Amino acid sequence: MNSALAQPAPIPWEALLPLIAVATTGVVAMLIEMIWPRRSNDVIVWVCIVGLAAAAGCVVYHWNLPALESFGPRFDNAQGSVGGGLFLHDRFGQIIQLTLIATAFLTVIFSEGYLREKRLAFGEFYPLVMWAAMGGMIMATSRDLLIVFLGLETLSIALYVLAGLSQKDKRSQESALKYFLLGAFASGFMLYGISLIYGATGTTNVAGIPALFSLELPDPTAVNVAYAGMGLILVGFAFKVALVPFHMWTPDVYQGAPTVVTGFMAAASKVAAFAALIRFLDASMAMKDVWIPILTVLAVITMTVGNLIALAQKDAKRILGYSSIAQAGYILVAIVAWAKAKGMPNLTIGYETVAFYLIAYTVMTLGAFAVLSSAASKGKEGTLLEDLYGMWRRAPFPAAMMIVFMASLAGVPPTGGFFGKLFIFFDAVNANLVWLALILAVNSVISVAYYLKIVQATLRDPEVHPTKFAPVNVGLFATCFLCAIGLFAIVLFIDPLKSWLGG
Amino acid sequence: MNPYLPIIILIAIAAVISTVMVVGSWLLGPKKTTPYKSAPFECGVTPLGSARERFPIKFYLTAMLFILFDIEVVFLWSWMAVFKDWVDAGSPMAAYSFWAVMVYMFLWFLGDLYVIRSGALGWEESTTLNPEKLKNTTEFEDETVVMVESQPAKVGI
Amino acid sequence: MEGIPLMGFLALGAVMFLIGAVGVVMKRNPIVIFMCIELMLNAANLTFLSFARYHEFPLIGMISKDATVMNGQMAVVFVMAVAAAEVAIGLGIIMAIFRTKETIDIDEMNILRG
Numbered sequence: 001m002n003s004a005l006a007q008p009a010p011i012p013w014e015a016l017l018p019l020i021a022v023a024t025t026g027v028v029a030m031l032i033e034m035i036w037p038r039r040s041n042d043v044i045v046w047v048c049i050v051g052l053a054a055a056a057g058c059v060v061y062h063w064n065l066p067a068l069e070s071f072g073p074r075f076d077n078a079q080g081s082v083g084g085g086l087f088l089h090d091r092f093g094q095i096i097q098l099t100l101i102a103t104a105f106l107t108v109i110f111s112e113g114y115l116r117e118k119r120l121a122f123g124e125f126y127p128l129v130m131w132a133a134m135g136g137m138i139m140a141t142s143r144d145l146l147i148v149f150l151g152l153e154t155l156s157i158a159l160y161v162l163a164g165l166s167q168k169d170k171r172s173q174e175s176a177l178k179y180f181l182l183g184a185f186a187s188g189f190m191l192y193g194i195s196l197i198y199g200a201t202g203t204t205n206v207a208g209i210p211a212l213f214s215l216e217l218p219d220p221t222a223v224n225v226a227y228a229g230m231g232l233i234l235v236g237f238a239f240k241v242a243l244v245p246f247h248m249w250t251p252d253v254y255q256g257a258p259t260v261v262t263g264f265m266a267a268a269s270k271v272a273a274f275a276a277l278i279r280f281l282d283a284s285m286a287m288k289d290v291w292i293p294i295l296t297v298l299a300v301i302t303m304t305v306g307n308l309i310a311l312a313q314k315d316a317k318r319i320l321g322y323s324s325i326a327q328a329g330y331i332l333v334a335i336v337a338w339a340k341a342k343g344m345p346n347l348t349i350g351y352e353t354v355a356f357y358l359i360a361y362t363v364m365t366l367g368a369f370a371v372l373s374s375a376a377s378k379g380k381e382g383t384l385l386e387d388l389y390g391m392w393r394r395a396p397f398p399a400a401m402m403i404v405f406m407a408s409l410a411g412v413p414p415t416g417g418f419f420g421k422l423f424i425f426f427d428a429v430n431a432n433l434v435w436l437a438l439i440l441a442v443n444s445v446i447s448v449a450y451y452l453k454i455v456q457a458t459l460r461d462p463e464v465h466p467t468k469f470a471p472v473n474v475g476l477f478a479t480c481f482l483c484a485i486g487l488f489a490i491v492l493f494i495d496p497l498k499s500w501l502g503g
Numbered sequence: 504m505n506p507y508l509p510i511i512i513l514i515a516i517a518a519v520i521s522t523v524m525v526v527g528s529w530l531l532g533p534k535k536t537t538p539y540k541s542a543p544f545e546c547g548v549t550p551l552g553s554a555r556e557r558f559p560i561k562f563y564l565t566a567m568l569f570i571l572f573d574i575e576v577v578f579l580w581s582w583m584a585v586f587k588d589w590v591d592a593g594s595p596m597a598a599y600s601f602w603a604v605m606v607y608m609f610l611w612f613l614g615d616l617y618v619i620r621s622g623a624l625g626w627e628e629s630t631t632l633n634p635e636k637l638k639n640t641t642e643f644e645d646e647t648v649v650m651v652e653s654q655p656a657k658v659g660i
Numbered sequence: 661m662e663g664i665p666l667m668g669f670l671a672l673g674a675v676m677f678l679i680g681a682v683g684v685v686m687k688r689n690p691i692v693i694f695m696c697i698e699l700m701l702n703a704a705n706l707t708f709l710s711f712a713r714y715h716e717f718p719l720i721g722m723i724s725k726d727a728t729v730m731n732g733q734m735a736v737v738f739v740m741a742v743a744a745a746e747v748a749i750g751l752g753i754i755m756a757i758f759r760t761k762e763t764i765d766i767d768e769m770n771i772l773r774g
Contacts, residue, residue, distance in 0.1 A: 008599035027613065032621050084723070146735050153742045157749050164753050173757045174769045180753050181693055184746055185684050188700030191739060192677050195707035199670075202717030202728035204735060211719055219718045252772040507667040515673065518678055525685065536767070567751040575742035577737055 008415045009071045015089035016062055017058040018097055019137055022104070025051025026130030033123030044126045045112050051130070052105045059098050060373030065089065069143070084207045084212055088143045091500045092351050096140035096275040099359050103267045104133035106366050110479035111260040114373040118258060120166055123428040128211065129264060132158035136272030143283065144232070145194045146204040148276045149187070152240065155182050155272055159265050163257040175256025182239065182249040190236025206283035213286035230284050237280070243332065244305040247325045251313075254321030255383070259376065260274050261367025262317060266324050267362040274331055278354055281339060288339055296336050296436065303329030303443040309368045313386060316372055316457070317383045319450050320365070323409060326447060327361055333440050337427035347430055352501040360408070360416035368405040369484030371398040374476055385453060390462035395472055399458040401480040408487050410451040411444045416490040564623055575611055579604070669710030676703035688766045690757075701743045708732045708739075710772050 028051070029044045036043075069085040107129055115121045135154025142148055160183065164176025194204055200222040201208030212218055212226060235246065242250040254262050279292065306326030313319045334353045341349040374395055375382055382388075392399040408417035421444060428437035582604055589597040618624060666763025676699055683696030720728070758764050 003514055007594075027610070030613070034617055037620075146731075146738060150738060150742065153745065157745055159754065160749050164756055167756055168760065170760050171771050173753070173760050174771055176753045177690060177757055177769060178772070179699060180746075180750055181684070181697070184694070184697045184750070185681075185700075187742075187746075188677075188680065188684075188697050188704070191701055191704040192707065195673075195704040195711070195735070198708060198732055198735065199711040202715075203723060203731050208719060208723075211722055215718065222718050245752045254771045311515065344703060505667070507665070510671055514675060514678070521682060525682070563751050563755050567741075567748045570744050571748050574741050577740055581734075581737055590723065 012068055012070050012087070012089065014058075014062045014065055015068065015070075015141075016087070017062070018055045018101070019053055019134060019141070021055035021058055022101065022130055022134045022137065025055070026134065029130060030124070030127040030366050034125070036066065036499075039084045039430050041112055041115075041121055041123050041126070044123050045108060048108045048126050048130060049105065050319055052101050052108070052133075056098060056105075058100045059094055059101070063094065067091070069380065070343055080092055084203065084205045085176060086142060086147050086205075087141045088141055092275070092355065093141040094281075094496070095355055095500070096271060096358070097137045099362055100133050100136045100140070100268055100269050103271070103366060104129050106370070106479050106482060107260060107264040109475040110370045110373065113440055113473035113475055114258070114260050114376055117378065118166065119168075119379045121259060122165065122484075125162065125165065125196070128158045128162050132162070132268060137269050139272040140275040143207060143279055144205045145197060145280070145373070148280075149191060149194060151272070152190070152276070153187060155269060156187070156240075157480045159183075159261070159269060162261040163253060163265070164385055165258050165261060169256075171256040172258060173256075175253045178249050179253040184238030186246070187238045189232050189239070193229040193232030193234075193236060196225050197230065198229075200226035200229060206280055209283050210286060226284075227287060227290060230287055230291065233280065234294070237273060237277045238298065238419070239276065241270055241328050241331075242325050243328055244302040244325065247302070247306070251309075251318045251321035254324070255315055255317045259317065259369055259373040259381070259383070262320075263373070266320070266365045266369065270324065270328065271358045274328075274335075274354065278338075278351060279336060279337065285339070285342060288342070288422040292336060292339050295332055295339075296433075299329050299332035299336055299436065300439055300449060301329075302326070302332060303439065306447045307443050307450075310447070313450070314386075315384050316388060316454055317369075318387075319370075319454060320368060323450070324365065326443065327365075327409070328419060329443070330440060331357055331361070333428055333436055334424040335435055336436065337424070337431040340431040340433060341427070344431065349427050349431070350498075350501040352497045353420075353427050355501055356423060356490070356494065356497055357420035359493075360420040360487070363483050363486040363490065364405045364408040364415075364417055367401060367480060367487070368409065370479040370483065371402040371405065374398045385457040386456070388457040391458040393461075397472055397477065398480055401484050403455050404460050404487065406451040406455050410448045414491070416487040418500060419494065568618060568623060571614075572611075578607065666710055667716040668708060669714070673703045673707040673710065676700075676706065690750075690754055690764050690766055693766070694747070694754075698743060698747070701739060705736045705739055708735045 025048055029047050032039075032047060033041075034043050067088075067090040069088045071086040096280075108126060111125065111129075112121070115125060132155050135156070136156065137153045138151030139148050140151075142151065160176055160180040163179050164173050165493045166172035171233065196270075197206075197209065198204050201212045209226060238246040239249075244354060254266065257265065284291065303326050306322050306329060310319050310322035310326065313322060331354060334357060338351070338354065341347045372383060372388075375387055375391070391402075404415070408415035411418045411421045413419075421440070425437045425440060428434070428440065582600060586597065586600065588594075589600065680696040680699035680703060683699070684693050687693045687696060709732065712729050717725075717728050754764055761768065
């Protein structure tokens, strides 16, 4: 091999800056913790805030940078270049990156108070959040399955540690072990699928799949191997975004992990995994005759099972866990509608519905967990519904915000959650999936019941021992406020999102 | 016909049979295990202790660190395999890859510092950089607030 | 191509993957479960390597042969690094569990339920 003649790939620094900024922030935060372990974490929090703001600034500053794909070999066929490369910079990636930066930002600002109340004020929390966010950003900005896998592992490994952050709490430890074992199991499936896709196409870049099917006469063995690989990768993704029947870990992990971690995990891992999933599905459109029916069935059972089991839960974090499963089902409906529309002559649906719902989901889930985290006080934390009794009196502002977030999750107008569901509904109807749209609507109605249960719990008077809520600190206040504002302000982004991602 | 087809068929049959057996026993079998039932039978005597020797848990930490710093070399090795060719050919890749590896090694160095700083290599058990941080928190402020709120009567007396 | 054909390596990889997957479902000791997961990752590694070494890819006209071979071989290095990170984290979590619960049996992990 003539590797001596290899040329260094040009580095698209402008496009890479957000990733570098977030990673560096994590490193600096860790250094600060190493140098002054005895200080309070305020310095680290501020460093993270500044770093994330800088990262967001980089994304926005280079907003109009043309889409590019760099590092690594490209595919060239008779029609010209099909693409290829390890790093992909495009509008969808930028939007998902911003969402993840915002998730990390909100998590950082409301975590410190909770961590102190839970006696968990490890400075290591912040670098781990940064690196998890970086992993998610990598997943959103690559079409190379190997890089997506690396991003996924960066995100997941940081989250495994975060889930077990509480060293004294058996529940936290147990949730970390469950999350770790099932997450690694899913990674195994995904990686084997990637190796089969590599075998079929000769590259781990998803651009190889359309290239394979564009051949005059695709090798039947290669095609079969590609189908098998696609199936295994879908299983891996299904674990990560918690689709029924691969959802078993979700409620346990959500319940056991520290609440701030649960909020971050629920938002970041779902956003990143769905972003990577939709890119992968986009590339494997040639195989859509197989995966559309599978995803449709998964969507139906995910929504229904998630919502029905949530009705029977007594722990607020578990309810939100099952709710996140159901929400994943709604997003899957959007994906199915998007894929169906691809084959229709006069209908174009882009990524905008999925992106909109992911953003709305992030905001409302983070907000809900931020409110729940205020139930921690002096090393104790109650997350049962009855522990929330009396919240209205003791912490009126978070309780009021909880009503907003629950309304949005349930899909009450005029919140972001409502518009998100409305768009999914219309997409499904336009793509001739009226029955799926109806199942979505019925499920939304069912979900109102358990969201109301949480609202009711915050409004009830305590029966025996009132839970002591921590005094609302600035960070929690800011998070709740920003999330609530975001839920209403997101409506303004509908048209821009359509023009950026539409069709 | 592919001569290896029989093997693949055999694998498929084995996979199906084992899956059916596992799933079948899980679905059909009763699931009532008590600690007593799952204890090993030792002629009616309650088993004493574990049958297996236990390593001190401390060694796992060392093993874990070893694996991390061991795998670090994999990247250096694959870089080393081509670096000399690049230098000899005067390729721009030589400098480019050198700085890339330096960044990578710097991050490892930081990790190494963290390991030393958190006392993971010491014999005493350590779990965090600063155990005190977990105790001395805002408790003091909170306590004062609570005292003032909940015991106004004392002030009156 | 001399000696063992590609299909042999792929079959070995598939068997390793299946053993790993079944082991994860069957075993009760998290360390053994974790070894099974490692087996799955290594099955993928073997598949990557055998494809890179022996497979005539159908897309060679569109992408250079060097690039395909390099892609498969580098994938293995990255997967090894990921596996090492997972081992470290896994052992760390298991150690932490052992400290709090004095047992690591998977069947004893039953506090979290709804």
